[in-house]
Amino acid sequence: MDSADEEELLFLSMSIAYIQQRRKPRLWVRNFFKKRETHGVCSSLYNDLVIQDAIGYKNTLRMSPEDLEILLQKVSPKITKHDTNFRQAISPKDQLLVTLRYLATGDTYTALMLISRISKTKISVFVPEVCKAIVQVLADYVKMPTTTEGWEDIAQNFKLKWNLPHCIGHIDGRHIEMIRPKNGNDYLNYRKNFSIVLLGLVDANYNFLYADVGTPGKISDSEVFNSSNLYRSLQNNTLNLPPPKPLPGRTQPSPYVIIGDDAFALSKHLLKPYSYYQINGHPEKMFNYRLNRGRVVVENAFGILSARFKVLRQSILVSPQKASTIVLACVYLHNFLRKSEKSHYLYTPSGSLDEINPVSGEITLGTWRDRNQGMISLQRVPSMDCAEGVAVREEFKAFFMT
Incomplete structure (x- = not known):
């Protein structure tokens, strides 16, 4: 085996080792969206209203916490998404709350993005899906x-x-x-x-x-x-x-x-x-x-x-x-x-x-x-x-x- 073949074999071996040892892709997300769990519509707004301001919660949603939970249980199986190597899935609760706020206020997707810390692209996708799920699970009403x-x-x-x-x-x-x-x-x-x-x-x-x-x-x-x-x-x-x-x-x-x-x-x-x-x-x-x-x-x-x-x-x-x-x-x-x-x-x-x-x-x-x-x-x-x-x-x- 000449030196050229040895160099080619060495390069191939190093490439295989690199591929095998490379780390999994990291989740890529803008810094603004990283705080969704602590500053988003669920954690920062509605949870605080439930705990500290029950009247404000009821005036905001016109719905009792118990009925919100019933509705969430009904639609969750139809709107649950799974995490990928590149993105963390939006929880069914976040999807439902953002959709209910959209229906109640008519806010633009940009306005909803700012309070929920969810991209308006994702909001534009899941709002019609959640609405479709609501119609399906409430068919008897x-x-x-x-x-x-x-x-x-x-x-x-x-x-x-x-x-x-x-x-x-x-x-x-x-x-x-x-x-x-x-x-x-x-x-x-x-x-x-x-x-x-x-x-x-x-x-x-x-x-x-x-x-x-x-x-x-x-x-x-x-x-x-x-x-x-x-x-x-x-x-x-x-x-x-x-x-x-x-x-x-x-x-x-x-x-x-x-x-x-x-x-x-x-x-x-x-x-x-x-x-x-x-x-x-x-x-x-x-x-x-x-x-x-x-x-x-x-x-x-x-x-x-x-x-x-x-x-x-x-x-x-x-x-x-x-x-x-x-x-x-x-x-x-x-x-x-x-x-x-x-x-x-x-x-x-x-x-x-x-x-x-x-x-x-x-x-x-x-x-x-x-x-x-x-x-x-x-x-x-x-x-x-x-x-x-x-x-x-x-x-x-x-x-x-x-």
């Missing part, structure tokens, strides 16, 4: 009845609280503004803003029974309902609604109905007020008064939703698909907190909702109305009312006059 008895219970609540028999929900919608998407013209609404539509059916307790999100804002508002699964289920008679029966004191069988406004077309199962030009006297005015008085439930549901989740009051800076997931997460959290024994009065404290006096019928307005809610209502436009719907409305008008 937003759903329509599947039995006739379930719909009858809802109708009974409307009758007792608002004196509206045969009512199975109030429907309404809002445009949720967003950044211009790639196919922006499809999302340009009547206000010349880019938006997706949130369509919701609400029960007598201000909870959402049904939510449809993502219809492009360009679609005529009267067609939003017609393109929904709820409309198709009504048309196909697959909701297991109770059979028609007479209203109290009447003899003509009447179907169970959803109540809407002029953004929707009158039909067999959708009741709406008379338009201004249709009012001929006191009976129509009385009908409109009774219907509009009961519609405060849907106004309150959307009002509280946008008052508590301020991300809905500004342009959402993500794609339509991610924006839809974010909006749905707000709806599901709304029902989760409304139905919680521990968080119910934190989310909607006394005086925040409209209240009706059962004796005088007078309505006391809730504090949520004191602020501009930001979401755009559906456009009220003339629509073709079917003859069957007209007959149903006439029967309800006669009932209200008795």
Whole structure:
């Protein structure tokens, strides 16, 4: 073996030894992010609030610590990430708290980065993922009845609280503004803003029974309902609604109905007020008064939703698909907190909702109305009312006059 071969062999041996002995790559992270565990949103803010300022904690999250822990346990399996040789994974608790703050405040990702010490790139990735997990784990909190008895219970609540028999929900919608998407013209609404539509059916307790999100804002508002699964289920008679029966004191069988406004077309199962030009006297005015008085439930549901989740009051800076997931997460959290024994009065404290006096019928307005809610209502436009719907409305008008 000559000297050249010996030198080559020696170099090869040294290279192999170096590779075998080299140290594992160190975690690379900016100094600002290294203090996340001690100065981030979990350790520095919420932990201090829980220990030192329980009232401040409740006002910040509108959620009890117990319900936060329940929610964390539910979503953790779906959002847990693993450490790599280059990065330390963000804990499920940090992901959830940052997401809840984003929904509650509408803060930019840059602002969230400063308080959480998590890069805005990571935040932009996990916020939609956490929202998707919230919708999945809280699926049972937003759903329509599947039995006739379930719909009858809802109708009974409307009758007792608002004196509206045969009512199975109030429907309404809002445009949720967003950044211009790639196919922006499809999302340009009547206000010349880019938006997706949130369509919701609400029960007598201000909870959402049904939510449809993502219809492009360009679609005529009267067609939003017609393109929904709820409309198709009504048309196909697959909701297991109770059979028609007479209203109290009447003899003509009447179907169970959803109540809407002029953004929707009158039909067999959708009741709406008379338009201004249709009012001929006191009976129509009385009908409109009774219907509009009961519609405060849907106004309150959307009002509280946008008052508590301020991300809905500004342009959402993500794609339509991610924006839809974010909006749905707000709806599901709304029902989760409304139905919680521990968080119910934190989310909607006394005086925040409209209240009706059962004796005088007078309505006391809730504090949520004191602020501009930001979401755009559906456009009220003339629509073709079917003859069957007209007959149903006439029967309800006669009932209200008795």
